[in-house]
Amino acid sequence: MTDTPQQLAAAYQPGDVEHRRYEHWLASGYFGADAKSDRAAFSIVIPPPNVTGSLHVGHALDHTIQDALIRRKRMQGFETLWLPGMDHAGIATQNVVERRLAAEGLSRHDLRREKFVERVWQWKAESGGAILGQMKRLGDSVDWSRERFTMDEGLSRAVLTMFKRLFEDGLIYRAERIINWCPRCLTALSDIEVEHSDDEGELVSIRYSDDIVVATTRAETMLGDTAVAVHPDDERYKHLVGTEVELPLTGRRIPVVADEHVDPAFGTGCVKVTPAHDPNDFEIGQRHGLPSITMMDERAVITVHGPFQGLDRYEARPAVVAALREMGLIVSEKRPYVHAVGHCSRCKTTVEPRLSLQWFVKTEPLARAAGDAVRDGRVRIEPESLAPRYFSWVDNMHDWCISRQLWWGHRIPVWYGPGGEVVCVGPDEQPPSGEGWQQDEDVLDTWFSSALWPFSTLGWPDETEDLAKFYPTSVLVTGYDILFFWVARMMMFGLYAMEGRQPFDVVALHGMVRDQYGKKMSKSFGNVVDPLDWIDRFGADATRFTLAKGANPGADVPVSEEWCQGSRNFCNKLWNATRFALMNGATVEGGLPTELSTVDRWILSRLQQTIAEVDEQFEAYEFAKVCDTLFHFAWDDVCDWYVELSKAAPSPRVLGHVLDQLLRLLHPVIPFVTDELWCALTRSDASVMVADWPAVDPSYVDDAAEASIERLQRVVTEVRRFRSDQGLKPGQRVAATVSGIDEHEALVRSLARLDEPGEGFAASATVTIAGGVVVALDTRGAIDVAAERARLTKDRAVAEKEITQARAKLGNEGFLSKAPADVVAKLRGRLATAEADIARIDDALARLSS
């Protein structure tokens, strides 16, 4: 399995490595969690993707973050569990299977319920299998032995148990209420399954009487009006309250009622009241004891009043308006009139508020507990700035409609008897048998089972070892868009079912993946990224690194193909650095030598700093910063400087150690390439994923070495700049004397490509650097005086500006008396340096003129 140095290809080819590595991890059992272990637990349950979908780039982001957290904790010695699974996605999945049936010319009713559900299970196997394959391509280190599905036997037991408990506690009830109804899916929806958008409609004002004009965007619903309402304090209408008006077209007489809810400033201050087709009107109806007239069927087709009967709601609207216009009752019409309209989140059909008998969860006590758990700090939302969104949801939650008129899902465990009995049947209980008993036809909202996910997947309601070891889970990683869809519901159910113990300690929220211009990805816009496409072309590591590099807490994550190429390049950089190291005898054997050069002490010190920063950033869920820190340490410090310096002064054991540690640090984010390289470097046939996470060794922190190498870097950079300005080719060696850099002269010569002065050496230009370093170069006569003058003049301007600023501040009494001493001292130092620079530069300019 281990590559020898000779076999390391000239460039990293992810395709050769990824599959082999993943199979090796699986075969070695590295992903498995042991509930009997003595180690401290760290657990994450995966936000279950819809079984009927496929993984998009947003999942790839979500999984990358979770995998990074899990892999680091595993290396830190925790007993880690990352539990995978999927949810059954009631409406979405049923829709997909119905579409497939339609292609065969069948409807679900042709198959009947039982056969239809069989077909859905077939589709589940097919679609779900594809998702598992995608997760493996991403490198997800999930415990496959614990994979769960919301419809599997154990989770179904959990659903029944929960339903029964809530039912018996009076937290589940059945009632006739206005609910969101999708006339296409033919099912109820919860509030959160409705998406609002500002759509163009019309605002029509209709005269109901001499005194009363109402404005409405839904003229057709006037057929179901049972009252007109005005504000009780509205002087214009006070005298009409208690009277009746004749409802046009129908001839019905309806009362005028006074209700606080009416906004007297909107329109005429009179509103029509249609209790069966509007949630606000329903409440007005309740308060005033008004009748409810349902005037549409479940497909939103008009069922009342002859001329309009049989018309769809959109046909009925113009028909009603035309009829009213003919009667001279239309006062005004405004088109387009933009207003908020609700749409089914699954099929985008305009939602119809509908009076209907449904099951509800009484959320008030559950939601308050869910809010309190965050308020009192038992659950932390990261980043904290998103907590207000959470509170605004849990503190204003409406009762949750949980019944769905679908066939795919957990059937409501309630049986109705011939005498009107209602019996809730728990798991292991026999439903009542005999003549006339019937089970409720509906199924439960998918989110009902998803809300149990953090504990149902661990075996609840049984008291399992998994539950004891891994609950509460350590962190939940998900997008902020799902904070109330799912997070709030898990909190409610978790706290309730687990005796007040929260489902997770931390909620780490990330944003949505967007394109490189910050635009939302959409099929119609053509900017959607398929993570598998990127994995094929750039590798899983590059894809993961690109996503993680953009993941600032709670913020959206822009990505682009170019950036993914950059990540691919980074992987290749690591590959080649390791290749170089192996070709030059780098090794981890024998540990670090006791005798260390300044350069060695510098890189080891930088390594300690990097470990400390990465640890801190990981703990704060700052994945973008983790990537940034490691990227710069790897590329700038290790590759650009340490490897280059080591060419002049090889130090194979230090180089081996630094790469070993670097690969460990990077492994959580880019697992494949780091494992391949680490195994090659350490001659291991195991894996870096079970190696120890690096720890800071304070004895290797060395400020003096860091300062020394920074000085060296400045000298080398200045000489390079001179060379570039003078048009000297990078490869061209130049004779020079170097003074004032003591122990580093050989290194400066190596990196700046300077030869020892030989016979007939004649310096034609001098580069001086603050701190007394002087490099005198023999450029073989021709020196570009203009370029050199320009360079020096620019440096002088920088120094002048510095002096001006520093003197202004240091001449300010307020600054001297109030600023901290160290700030003043630093500024004095800067001023002195700048003044010395000016002298040095002026000297050089003078010599240039002579």
Added chain:
RNA sequence: GGGCGCGUAGCUCAGCGGAAGAGCAUUCGCCUUACAAGCGAAGGGUCGCAAGUUCGAACCUUGCCGCGCCCA
């Protein structure tokens, strides 16, 4: 209408009280034997606008302008 957030280099974003940063893009020069998926160097910003607090503001406060998102 209510709430939250954001306006910093051409693009995407860090920085959030004491010298304006990164990646990509741009310009110039290089196949300097780990890497052209690379190396070296350079250019580029009145930190949305305006007041205020402070010795000192991209950073704190207020107002305005522009842009998102969530909830009604």
